[in-house]
Amino acid sequence: MKLAQLLDKTAAIVRRDLLTAIRYRTGFLITAAGTAAELAAFYYLSRAIGPGFRPDGVDYFPFLLVGTGFYTFLVMGINAFLGIVQEAQQTGTLEILMTTSTPAPVLVFLSAISAFAGNTVQLLFYLGAGLLLFGAPLHANLPGCVVIFALSLTIAVAIGILAAALQLAIQKGSALVWMLGSGAWFMTGTLFPVATLPLPLRVVAELIPITHSLDGMRLALLQAADWPVLARQIAILALFSLILLPFSLAVFSYTLRRARLQGTLSFY
Amino acid sequence: MDSVVLESVSKVFRHHPALFNWMGRERGGETRALDEFSLTVSTGKVLVLLGPNGSGKTTTLKLVSTMLLPDAGRVLVEGADTRTASNRVRRHVGFAVATERSFFPRLSARENLDFFAALDDVPRKSRARQIEAMLDRTGLLDAADTLVMKFSSGMYQRLGIARALIKEPSVILLDEPTRSLDPASAAHFWNLVRGLSAQNSTVILATHSFNEAAAVGDLLAVLHRGRLAAYRNIGDSSVEELRSFYFQTTGELDEAHLASRSGR
Numbered sequence: 001m002k003l004a005q006l007l008d009k010t011a012a013i014v015r016r017d018l019l020t021a022i023r024y025r026t027g028f029l030i031t032a033a034g035t036a037a038e039l040a041a042f043y044y045l046s047r048a049i050g051p052g053f054r055p056d057g058v059d060y061f062p063f064l065l066v067g068t069g070f071y072t073f074l075v076m077g078i079n080a081f082l083g084i085v086q087e088a089q090q091t092g093t094l095e096i097l098m099t100t101s102t103p104a105p106v107l108v109f110l111s112a113i114s115a116f117a118g119n120t121v122q123l124l125f126y127l128g129a130g131l132l133l134f135g136a137p138l139h140a141n142l143p144g145c146v147v148i149f150a151l152s153l154t155i156a157v158a159i160g161i162l163a164a165a166l167q168l169a170i171q172k173g174s175a176l177v178w179m180l181g182s183g184a185w186f187m188t189g190t191l192f193p194v195a196t197l198p199l200p201l202r203v204v205a206e207l208i209p210i211t212h213s214l215d216g217m218r219l220a221l222l223q224a225a226d227w228p229v230l231a232r233q234i235a236i237l238a239l240f241s242l243i244l245l246p247f248s249l250a251v252f253s254y255t256l257r258r259a260r261l262q263g264t265l266s267f268y
Numbered sequence: 269m270d271s272v273v274l275e276s277v278s279k280v281f282r283h284h285p286a287l288f289n290w291m292g293r294e295r296g297g298e299t300r301a302l303d304e305f306s307l308t309v310s311t312g313k314v315l316v317l318l319g320p321n322g323s324g325k326t327t328t329l330k331l332v333s334t335m336l337l338p339d340a341g342r343v344l345v346e347g348a349d350t351r352t353a354s355n356r357v358r359r360h361v362g363f364a365v366a367t368e369r370s371f372f373p374r375l376s377a378r379e380n381l382d383f384f385a386a387l388d389d390v391p392r393k394s395r396a397r398q399i400e401a402m403l404d405r406t407g408l409l410d411a412a413d414t415l416v417m418k419f420s421s422g423m424y425q426r427l428g429i430a431r432a433l434i435k436e437p438s439v440i441l442l443d444e445p446t447r448s449l450d451p452a453s454a455a456h457f458w459n460l461v462r463g464l465s466a467q468n469s470t471v472i473l474a475t476h477s478f479n480e481a482a483a484v485g486d487l488l489a490v491l492h493r494g495r496l497a498a499y500r501n502i503g504d505s506s507v508e509e510l511r512s513f514y515f516q517t518t519g520e521l522d523e524a525h526l527a528s529r530s531g532r
Contacts, residue, residue: 092369
């Protein structure tokens with residue numbers, strides 16, 4: 001596929017998502033209001049706890065801001081893959097999309113880029129609002145942030161493709177997102193440092209890539225950590241990316257072929 | 269030259285009951301949708317598929333479009349195998365599905381066509397013009413900028429036809445394309461199909477309408493219980509001839525015909 005064609009398809013998908021999003025007018029406003037309310041809640045929570053609590057050596061509000069903002073960004077991105085397949089099954093567009101000249105993995109990938117673009121805007125809004133309205137102090141190593149962001153994004157894409165594959169296979173890809181949204185949520189250091197967990201849970205937390213994403217992003221964004229300090233998180237995230245991405249693509253191709261054989265593409 | 273070839277194709281759908289099936293009465297088992305089914309359609313011909321519900325018409329179309337893959341046998345479209353060269357097959361095939369639920373409800377007709385045209389590699393330069401022309405041909409120009417969630421069944425059907433044709437495919441699959449159309453629109457559509465055939469496109473059309481079969485078809489395939497029950501030229505056959513041929517072939521009772529003969 002030529003680059004121009006790929007860009008054209010990406011533009012078509014982004015345009016579709018943007019038009020659909022803005023035509024759910026009230027949904028857009030409710031999301032913005034919900035985000036502002038969440039930020040206010042975290043701000044007053046951190047004030048109630050007091051300045052003595054400094055997890056990983058930073059103020060509690062910025063710790064929460066980066067943890068919840070980045071965690072939500074990653075999980076929403078993962079959820080987007082699932083949502084794309086789920087919505088296409090429910091609107092009946094999945095089967096017909098699979099008959100276009102665009103190969104299915106490319107289609108899912110481009111749709112996810114569009115979803116992540118929307119989520120990135122939301123993340124920037126979240127961090128920006130935290131910074132401007134509530135005065136969260138940032139001391140950033142920007143190139144470090146970009147590297148952690150890119151690796152975390154790759155991992156989120158891989159997990160998202162797995163969720164989409166699960167949705168195709170058993171029509172319940174939401175189970176994977178539910179696990180991340182509930183079980184993994186408190187173990188990845190979103191609200192408090194992983195170090196406060198008992199040892200067995202700390203071991204499990206180490207096996208969840210998002211733990212290292214949050215760690216790395218806090219170091220890069222709040223403490224302007226140098227490359228040697230970030231090296232461990234970058235290495236772990238790179239390893240997860242290398243394993244998860246090809247694995248998830250192989251699983252997706254297999255489940256798609258199986259759905260075509262069994263005639264279950266449109267089931268939901 | 270043969271445009272579409274199905275060679276001894278079989279397709280079975282297996283049904284697995286729910287995990288705790290004692291709570292409901294879902295049945296397991298399998299449905300043999302196609303059984304050793306073979307068919308060839310030459311370039312530029314219009315093949316009409318007739319058959320009772322569940323005879324395998326839609327399954328045949330889905331197999332040609334790559335929506336489904338065969339369990340046994342093979343399907344070739346313009347020489348490409350749907351199993352091993354599905355991307356190539358998809359470039360040749362346009363499919364107007366029978367269901368209304370295949371569009372993005374909060375996009376307009378024009379936006380939906382633009383989206384699918386981009387995915388089908390319709391060149392950006394000529395896309396707007398092609399969409400405009402297609403909306404005009406299917407009688408949707410006045411509703412081009414209406415969100416499709418406000419469309420009637422007939423409008424959905426016309427938009428589905430427009431989507432199938434926008435990439436100018438060499439093989440066009442139409443599943444009950446005039447089911448929801450008024451008589452005038454149906455007649456207009458039949459002219460459109462004849463025009464496609466004249467331009468050397470191959471059309472496979474599944475229908476329950478003998479009028480439609482007589483109006484557009486070159487060839488007729490009657491399917492019954494997943495098998496090819498009969499295959500013939502339509503030529504100048506009348507609607508009545510096709511009706512009588514169909515009921516003789518399938519062995520079904522033509523209740524409408526009996527009712528008209530008995531004066532009811």
